Amino acid sequence: xxxxxxxxxxxxxxxxxxxxxxxxxxxxxxxxxxxxxxxxxxxxxxxxxxxxxxxxxxxxxxxxxxxxxxxxxxxxxxxxxxxxxxxxxxxxxxxxxxxxxxxxxxxxxx
Amino acid sequence: xxxxxxxxxxxxxxxxxxxxxxxxxxxxxxxxxxxxxxxxxxxxxxxxxxxxxxxxxxxxxxxxxxxxxxxxxxxxxxxxxxxxxxxxxxxxxxxxxxxxxxxxxxxxxxxx
Numbered sequence: 001x002x003x004x005x006x007x008x009x010x011x012x013x014x015x016x017x018x019x020x021x022x023x024x025x026x027x028x029x030x031x032x033x034x035x036x037x038x039x040x041x042x043x044x045x046x047x048x049x050x051x052x053x054x055x056x057x058x059x060x061x062x063x064x065x066x067x068x069x070x071x072x073x074x075x076x077x078x079x080x081x082x083x084x085x086x087x088x089x090x091x092x093x094x095x096x097x098x099x100x101x102x103x104x105x106x107x108x109x110x
Numbered sequence: 111x112x113x114x115x116x117x118x119x120x121x122x123x124x125x126x127x128x129x130x131x132x133x134x135x136x137x138x139x140x141x142x143x144x145x146x147x148x149x150x151x152x153x154x155x156x157x158x159x160x161x162x163x164x165x166x167x168x169x170x171x172x173x174x175x176x177x178x179x180x181x182x183x184x185x186x187x188x189x190x191x192x193x194x195x196x197x198x199x200x201x202x203x204x205x206x207x208x209x210x211x212x213x214x215x216x217x218x219x220x221x222x
Contacts, residue, residue, distance in 0.1 A: 002152070004152075033211065035211075035213075040216075041198050041200070041216035042213060042214070042215035042216060043200065043202075044213070045210050045212065045213070048209075048210045086152075086153070088153075088211075097155065097166070098155070098211065100152040100153040100154075102151075
């Protein structure tokens with residue numbers, strides 16, 4: 001069993017839909033990252049959070065430390081949101097190792 | 111533009127070749143990382159450098175050899191690779207361990 005899991009693995013949505021991607025982890029963490037990877041390969045950091053909720057534009061990330069669960073929400077989805085979304089847990093070690101989830105591939109159709 | 115630049119973006123090499131991947135960060139960060147992303151698998155940490163000192167070697171074969179000559183540059187030297195080493199290699203940097211990661215665009219490597 002992977003230490004960081006994501007669901008769904010693949011997601012197709014119509015433009016304008018509200019999207020939720022889930023992440024669960026089994027290790028102690030100091031923070032959790034949400035990353036976006038476009039087809040070209042480059043990765044962009046969306047959020048780093050250790051409690052509560054963060055919002056940036058149409059993106060919202062929440063985390064429940066007790067339940068070891070985080071969600072990424074996209075409101076009013078757009079085709080340009082099509083990408084792979086990766087959850088990554090920053091593990092509490094001597095150098096804060098980051099463990100990556102398998103990613104959720106999102107396709108938003110016009 | 112994330113401030114982390116990787117070259118080359120694409121590389122095709124034979125199993126007997128020697129090549130290098132380069133990463134440069136313009137963010138003043140003190141930690142740099144090499145990650146490997148194979149098809150259908152999560153990113154795997156390969157090496158971590160903090161203040162130019164290697165602090166993690168995640169059971170990576172010796173045919174991969176990292177070098178960090180200063181806090182802004184990171185290299186991954188490749189020699190006698192195998193076809194299964196074909197993957198996207200991503201460089202990242204951060205300011206201290208607990209801060210946000212900034213990734214480069216990646217170098218897509220194909221080993222024939």
